[in-house]
Amino acid sequence: MQIAIPLYDRFTALDAVGPYEVLARLPGAELTFVGFEKGPVRTDNGRLALHVDALLEDLPEPEVIVVPGGWGTRALLDNERMLGWIRHAHEHSQWTTSVCTGSLLLGAAGVLEGLDATSHWLELDALAEFGAKPTGRRVVEQGKVITAAGVSSGIDMALALAAKIAGQEFAETVQLLIEYDPEPPFHSGSPAKADPRLVESIRAFAAAKIG
Amino acid sequence: MQIAIPLYDRFTALDAVGPYEVLARLPGAELTFVGFEKGPVRTDNGRLALHVDALLEDLPEPEVIVVPGGWGTRALLDNERMLGWIRHAHEHSQWTTSVCTGSLLLGAAGVLEGLDATSHWLELDALAEFGAKPTGRRVVEQGKVITAAGVSSGIDMALALAAKIAGQEFAETVQLLIEYDPEPPFHSGSPAKADPRLVESIRAFAAAKIG
Numbered sequence: 001m002q003i004a005i006p007l008y009d010r011f012t013a014l015d016a017v018g019p020y021e022v023l024a025r026l027p028g029a030e031l032t033f034v035g036f037e038k039g040p041v042r043t044d045n046g047r048l049a050l051h052v053d054a055l056l057e058d059l060p061e062p063e064v065i066v067v068p069g070g071w072g073t074r075a076l077l078d079n080e081r082m083l084g085w086i087r088h089a090h091e092h093s094q095w096t097t098s099v100c101t102g103s104l105l106l107g108a109a110g111v112l113e114g115l116d117a118t119s120h121w122l123e124l125d126a127l128a129e130f131g132a133k134p135t136g137r138r139v140v141e142q143g144k145v146i147t148a149a150g151v152s153s154g155i156d157m158a159l160a161l162a163a164k165i166a167g168q169e170f171a172e173t174v175q176l177l178i179e180y181d182p183e184p185p186f187h188s189g190s191p192a193k194a195d196p197r198l199v200e201s202i203r204a205f206a207a208a209k210i211g
Numbered sequence: 212m213q214i215a216i217p218l219y220d221r222f223t224a225l226d227a228v229g230p231y232e233v234l235a236r237l238p239g240a241e242l243t244f245v246g247f248e249k250g251p252v253r254t255d256n257g258r259l260a261l262h263v264d265a266l267l268e269d270l271p272e273p274e275v276i277v278v279p280g281g282w283g284t285r286a287l288l289d290n291e292r293m294l295g296w297i298r299h300a301h302e303h304s305q306w307t308t309s310v311c312t313g314s315l316l317l318g319a320a321g322v323l324e325g326l327d328a329t330s331h332w333l334e335l336d337a338l339a340e341f342g343a344k345p346t347g348r349r350v351v352e353q354g355k356v357i358t359a360a361g362v363s364s365g366i367d368m369a370l371a372l373a374a375k376i377a378g379q380e381f382a383e384t385v386q387l388l389i390e391y392d393p394e395p396p397f398h399s400g401s402p403a404k405a406d407p408r409l410v411e412s413i414r415a416f417a418a419a420k421i422g
Binding site: 012013014017018020021024025029031032033040045047048049050051053100120121138139149150151152153155156159160163168169171172173175176177178179180181182183184185186188189190191193194195198199201202 | 262396
C-alpha cells in the first residue's frame with residue numbers, strides 16, 4: 001500500500017511524524033515522503049530538516065495521502081503543483097487525510113466542499129473559505145476524507161485509520177508498540193480546556209504573524 | 212539555551228520529534244540535531260531520514276540533551292564516540308534526558324548508576340544491566356536525569372521539562388499550540404492495559420529480532 005506524505009518549506013514536523021510512526025507499520029506499507037524536490041526540507045522553526053525521497057509526480061496515485069500543516073501552508077494555497085497533486089491523488093485514493101492546517105491545502109484543492117472538517121484551532125474558521133463546515137472535533141471522518149486537529153492529533157487520527165485499514169487488533173498493537181498511553185502533565189491541550197488568557201495571547205500572536 | 216538531540220542509524224523518529232516539537236519552542240532555544248556525520252540519517256524502518264546539522268563534537272556541552280531510542284541503540288552500546296559524548300555532556304548539562312531505549316545509551320554511558328529509570332516496556336529489564344532500577348512509570352525524574360518510556364512518551368516528558376525550564380504557564384501554552392489533548396481511539400497504550408495476547412506476541416517478535 002502506497003502512503004504519501006507531502007513535505008514543503010515550513011511544515012510542522014510532528015504533524016507528519018506522528019502519522020508516519022503509526023502508518024509505516026501497516027503490513028505492506030510503502031510510506032514515502034514526497035515534495036517539490038528531493039533532499040532536506042526545513043520545518044517552521046528551521047531547527048529540523050526531513051528528507052524528501054521522491055517528487056510529488058513520482059507518486060501520483062498513492063492509496064493514502066497525509067497532508068501535514070504548518071506556517072508554510074499559507075504560501076501554498078494557490079500553488080497548483082501541490083494542489084493539483086492533492087486533487088488528482090484524492091480522485092484515486094482510498095484515504096485522503098490531513099493534520100492541522102494541512103486541511104487548508106485539502107480545502108484549497110477542493111476536497112472539502114460541503115464536508116465537516118477540522119484543523120488547528122487557530123485556523124478553524126479559515127476552513128469555511130473552502131466550503132467546508134468547521135467542527136471542533138479532534139478527528140473528523142467524512143467518507144474517505146479524514147481531517148485531524150492541531151499537530152499532535154495526527155497520532156489519534158492515524159491509529160483510527162490503521163484500524164480501518166488493517167483491523168482494530170493491528171491498531172492496538174501499534175498503539176502498544178509506540179506506548180501511546182498519554183499522560184499530559186497539564187490540562188491545556190484545547191482552547192476549551194486551557195486558561196482563556198493563554199488562548200487569547202496565542203490568538204493575538206498568530207494574528208500578528210499571519211498579518 | 213543549547214539543546215542537542217543525537218541521531219544515529221535506525222533511531223525511532225517520534226522519540227526525537229515529540230520532544231523537539233515542544234523544546235524548540237522554549238524562549239531562546241537553540242535546538243540542534245547532532246550525529247556522527249552531517250546529512251540524512253535513516254530511521255528504524257528506513258522510510259524517513261532526518262538531517263543531522265552538526266557533529267556530536269560541535270556541541271560538547273549543551274544545556275539539555277535528549278537521547279532518542281530505536282532498534283539502532285543496540286549497535287551503539289559500546290560506541291565510545293556516542294557514549295563519551297553523552298558522558299561529557301551529562302557532566303555539564305542542566306538536564307540529561309532520554310526517550311524509549313535512549314535510556315540504554317544513558318545507561319551504557321554510566322549516567323543511570325543507582326537511579327530509577329524507564330525505557331520502552333520491551334527493554335525495561337535491560338536497564339538493570341547498567342545499574343539502574345527499572346520502573347514502569349511513564350516519566351521518571353531523578354535530579355537532572357529524566358527518562359521517558361516508549362516512543363510517544365517523549366511528548367509528556369518534554370512538556371514536564373518545559374515547565375521546569377520556563378514555567379508551567381509556558382508549558383501550558385506549548386501544549387495548547389500543539390493541541391495535545393490526546394484521544395487515543397483504543398486503550399492499548401501500555402502492557403498493563405493492552406490485551407495480554409498482544410503483549411506476548413510483541414515480546415516474541417522482539418525477542419526474535421533482537422536475537
